[in-house]
Amino acid sequence: MERTYIKELKNKAGQEVSISGWVDIRRDHGKLIFIDMRDVSGKIQCVTSAKNESAYAATNELRPEWVVTIKGKVSERPEKMVNKDEENGSVELQIEEVAILGRAKELPFELKTEINIDTYLDNLPLTLRMERGRVIFKIQAHIIKAFRNFLTQEGFVEIQAPKIIGEDAEGGANSFAIEYFKHTAHLAQSPQFYKQIMVGVFEKVFATGNVYRAEKHSTTRHLNEYTSLDFEMGFIKDHTDVMAVENKMLRYIVEELEKNCEKEIAHLEANLPSVPKNIPSVKLREAQEILKKEYEIDCENAPDLEPEHERKLCEYSKEKLDSEFIFVTHFPMSKRPMYTYEDEEDIGYAKGFDLLFRGLEITTGSQRVHDYDILVEAIKKKGLDPEKFAFYLQAFKYGMPPHGGIGLGLERLTAKLLGLENVKEATLFPRDLNRIDTLLSTDKLEQK
Amino acid sequence: MERTYIKELKNKAGQEVSISGWVDIRRDHGKLIFIDMRDVSGKIQCVTSAKNESAYAATNELRPEWVVTIKGKVSERPEKMVNKDEENGSVELQIEEVAILGRAKELPFELKTEINIDTYLDNLPLTLRMERGRVIFKIQAHIIKAFRNFLTQEGFVEIQAPKIIGEDAEGGANSFAIEYFKHTAHLAQSPQFYKQIMVGVFEKVFATGNVYRAEKHSTTRHLNEYTSLDFEMGFIKDHTDVMAVENKMLRYIVEELEKNCEKEIAHLEANLPSVPKNIPSVKLREAQEILKKEYEIDCENAPDLEPEHERKLCEYSKEKLDSEFIFVTHFPMSKRPMYTYEDEEDIGYAKGFDLLFRGLEITTGSQRVHDYDILVEAIKKKGLDPEKFAFYLQAFKYGMPPHGGIGLGLERLTAKLLGLENVKEATLFPRDLNRIDTLLSTDKLEQK
DSSP: OOBOOGGGGGGOTTOEEEEEEEEEEEEEETTEEEEEEEETTEEEEEEEETTSHHHHHHHHHOOTTOEEEEEEEEEEOOGGGOOTTSTTTTEEEEEEEEEEEEOBOOOSSOTTSOOOHHHHHHTHHHHTTSHHHHHHHHHHHHHHHHHHHHHHHTTOEEOOOOSEESSOTTOGGGOOEEEETTEEEEEOSOSHHHHHHHHHHHSEEEEEEEEEOOOOOOSSSOOSEEEEEEEEEESOSSHHHHHHHHHHHHHHHHHHHHHHOHHHHHHTTOOOOOOOSSOOEEEHHHHHHHHHHHHOOOOTTOSSOOHHHHHHHHHHHHHHSSOSEEEEEOOBGGGSOTTBOBOTTSTTBBSEEEEEETTEEEEEEEEEOOOHHHHHHHHHHTTOOGGGGHHHHHHHHBOOOSEEEEEEEHHHHHHHHHTOSOGGGGSSSOEETTEETTTTTTTOSOBO | OOBOOGGGGGGOTTOEEEEEEEEEEEEEETTEEEEEEEETTEEEEEEEETTSHHHHHHHHHOOTTOEEEEEEEEEEOOGGGOOTTSTTTTEEEEEEEEEEEEOBOOOSSOTTSOOOHHHHHHTHHHHTTSHHHHHHHHHHHHHHHHHHHHHHHTTOEEOOOOSEESSOTTOSTTOOEEEETTEEEEEOSOSHHHHHHHHHHHSEEEEEEEEEOOOOOOSSSOOSEEEEEEEEEESOSSHHHHHHHHHHHHHHHHHHHHHHOHHHHHHTTOOOOOOOSSOOEEEHHHHHHHHHHHHOOOOTTOSSOOHHHHHHHHHHHHHHHSOSEEEEEOOBGGGSOTTBOBOTTSTTBBSEEEEEETTEEEEEEEEEOOOHHHHHHHHHHTTOOGGGGHHHHHHHHBOOOSEEEEEEEHHHHHHHHHTOSOGGGGSSSOEETTEETTTTTTTOSOBO
16 A cells, blocks of 8 residues: 555545554553654554554554554544644544564653753754754755755856865864875865856856864854855955845745745744845944944954854844844954955955844855955965965966855854754754764774 | 846847956957957957047957956847857947956966866866856756755755764775864765664755765776765665666756756757666676676676676667666675665675666665664674764664665766766866865975
């Protein structure tokens, strides 16, 4: 008999069906055994009574997380047993046959239990099966799909950027070293060089992929490996063209989630933001004035914003500017990477921006230097050797248009859209200072 | 004036327009200067005569690969000057104003020149601008999009798999080591563990991303970093369910390319294959008999196929079975990774397969072991320590359905679909034994 997905059962009362999935919960009422079955589409209560000897014996053996195929008849529940809060609350499945596909050992904890983040992460192969995890990563799949669809519609071409690189675009301090045959190579902190090079080929490109930061942080917002959503576009007027595309893209992503993930968002009790047509934008120096005036925080002349400043600025933006997003532009050139374009009308400051959302920086972007000689000078100014960037520099040697782009952290965006406190909750298998799955904590890994 | 994309000019005769792009070719005829301009959408011949002093002077300065905005008037070419082979062959642009956006140094070679593969790869930021490279990677973007769209339609959920891992699913010999704070970690050779774990969550998942093989090969078919297209699906009967999905997916990809990339495919003079409804399938031992009988190649009892065998088998499949694709199943268990499912009816052989296409293996797939105890034994049998796989093993400890999946190399698929001789031509920025861009050849990289 062909498999029926569980969510379809509410319309199958009276029919014989075969379902497959996991035993979610087992309740033994003596002469009756109830099994809640779970598949990717939903849940259903199944029941057997001692009168049906073979079905009862087979059901009796089942335990949580066993994988089974159950054949049986869908029946309407008696009026007083109807559960209106559940999708299949009006029906149940009368078990006739049970076939075991996979057994499970006893669980280390009940899947309904509240557990701390470390236990959650140590047991992801099990804990991701809970509704919460499934919902988060289903939404994340929609976010990345919407990112790609939007940019494809706008004429951007997807590229596959390498992650094994020589010198890093962002400076070497935070890059992981790898042994590459007899050489030392590095893991890319971004697809920066390659997406810029590809502007010379396709004018507008995007990439989605893993990037690496060897930062010794273990916070609720840092990851050592994450998924970066990048785009880069040529023939821009300045960085504001890039900001406008990101703004439009965020509106599109939120619309797509509203359309496709209504149930998932309701389950998380998340509030999707409204993305304004024009996200407000302030220069760093203006932001610092706001912080001083509104919150008595004195950070004038600081080259960057502290996490607390980002939170306050978002609070301000939400209350006074009616936007949960705010662009901060014109950071000092000294704090930005060598490829950043200096504002000719505000010397010392970059035509670049961070995007803050609900208290957190989710994007860094800018116009980039496109003139070869200026770029060579900028590399030297950072104390780097242009010879080491000879491959990248070819793009500029042979003609590049004004261009710019952004990198957006998929996990940070997911976490903030869904109101998750820790970015690790929005990362399938997070890597941090103390974690590669459970390997760094088990001492099984060879120490250097 | 707003920018007009060049491909639209054929319908704009008589109009004033502004175009932006690269100087493709410059031809100086004394009193007339011709400039072929190129943007992402196409090419157009622009012209100025000495009579228009300022336009002539500005145009006279231009050289190949300079990036410019040109304002001018589109005019019909005289009948005898019409070039029917070009999209804009019936019009040209009378240059009125030139604005320089980016200059270029003198090119190391003319972009039309035939160059060898090393020169091509050493100069990718320039050489990718040639029609051939642009066309190949535009098609590649369509392939990966079609892969994702097909699987999404079939109910698969996209996942983001980490690449920094502890122990590797495929065995450690070919994995790159990385310094991870005070530990040694590795770069994943596949998303194998994570996609299997996620079958326990979503039943059907896919992933696209970079994977790493530290193989000391430098051939036309090996890469040390490539893009792997992976899917994994639960509740299968056996490996043939997986093969059927791959078969259907390949049909979809080829259909999408026929629909969306007609011009690009014509440019490459590529012949897309017809993908049969049922790709033929032979056991390895049957394949070896065919090789003996048809080609007098004696490889009976060999545990795998040599490249020459793969080519001959494809030749046979094309001629005798009317298919450019052929599945080879039932390799010996000793040659397959520990997670491979053994055929109960053909002990010693795997419920797994390779897919050969136009002489090359492009996919490896199989049903996987889903029983915890069997998997622990299989790990031990490979001489590995199950303790090191404790995280992965959780999925099986807590109930997994029968499942299987594949990994498909994007670059190999691209190369074979398009008739490219070297897989590096289908890789944006290939990494091999001797190449990370130009860094391994310049001795600038620190030697270990």
